[in-house]
Amino acid sequence: DQQVKQNSPSLSVQEGRISILNCDYTNSMFDYFLWYKKYPAEGPTFLISISSIKDKNEDGRFTVFLNKSAKHLSLHIVPSQPGDSAVYFCAASRGGSNYKLTFGKGTLLTVNP
Amino acid sequence: GAVVSQHPSRVICKSGTSVKIECRSLDFQATTMFWYRQFPKQSLMLMATSNEGSKATYEQGVEKDKFLINHASLTLSTLTVTSAHPEDSSFYICSARPRTIGTSYGAQHFGDGTRLSIL
Numbered sequence: 001d002q003q004v005k006q007n008s009p010s011l012s013v014q015e016g017r018i019s020i021l022n023c024d025y026t027n028s029m030f031d032y033f034l035w036y037k038k039y040p041a042e043g044p045t046f047l048i049s050i051s052s053i054k055d056k057n058e059d060g061r062f063t064v065f066l067n068k069s070a071k072h073l074s075l076h077i078v079p080s081q082p083g084d085s086a087v088y089f090c091a092a093s094r095g096g097s098n099y100k101l102t103f104g105k106g107t108l109l110t111v112n113p
Numbered sequence: 114g115a116v117v118s119q120h121p122s123r124v125i126c127k128s129g130t131s132v133k134i135e136c137r138s139l140d141f142q143a144t145t146m147f148w149y150r151q152f153p154k155q156s157l158m159l160m161a162t163s164n165e166g167s168k169a170t171y172e173q174g175v176e177k178d179k180f181l182i183n184h185a186s187l188t189l190s191t192l193t194v195t196s197a198h199p200e201d202s203s204f205y206i207c208s209a210r211p212r213t214i215g216t217s218y219g220a221q222h223f224g225d226g227t228r229l230s231i232l
Contacts, residue, residue: 034220036223041225041226041228042225042226043117043119043206043208043223043224043225043226044157044206044223045223046115046220046221046222046223049220089156089157099145099210099221100147100159100162101147101157101159101208101221102159103156103157104156105155105156106156
């Protein structure tokens with residue numbers, strides 16, 4: 001049972017435009033949601049997170065939106081840059097479970113110059 | 114800040130060998146460290162969770178006698194793949210959760226992974 005789903009394996013956008021990465025989850029007990037960015041042969045890099053009691057968190061070019069009723073979150077990157085090209089993983093955790101992360105399968109973002 | 118160092122980055126060895134992978138948090142103390150495995154084109158799969166000074170908690174289906182985890186201090190955890198076989202070949206990644214979270218809710222910080230190839 002896949003509790004965190006990223007249904008788009010890839011996304012391609014033009015430099016300067018907005019990138020929107022989507023993620024759905026099934027477990028309503030998740031407390032936190034996180035986005036990670038991963039380059040080949042490297043570990044994931046933490047980008048931004050949001051608590052389940054909030055609906056938006058912003059950090060520079062990155063904004064995460066959470067819609068609890070729809071069990072959906074999204075990551076917006078504005079403006080997109082070629083250096084943003086990477087695999088983006090959505091993850092979720094429960095505070096009572098040692099904050100174990102459950103990951104989606106990732107979305108490959110390609111930002112074209 | 115929040116740097117996690119994982120060593121070695123790549124290992125190639127013969128079947129039957131035991132391999133040790135180290136994970137260190139360089140600039141913070143880690144309450145908990147995690148070990149993941151990633152198969153090609155798949156997500157990160159959690160193998161085990163370790164807290165300093167206590168036994169690791171393994172996920173269902175992970176053989177604890179095959180994958181030995183030691184969390185000796187707040188900055189070091191090791192994963193030993195014992196008597197490795199070709200099916201153990203994979204990308205292994207560790208992560209560490211800081212003692213102080215701040216506003217990065219639940220965040221873990223990852224090492225760069227170890228590519229293990231068993232011949």
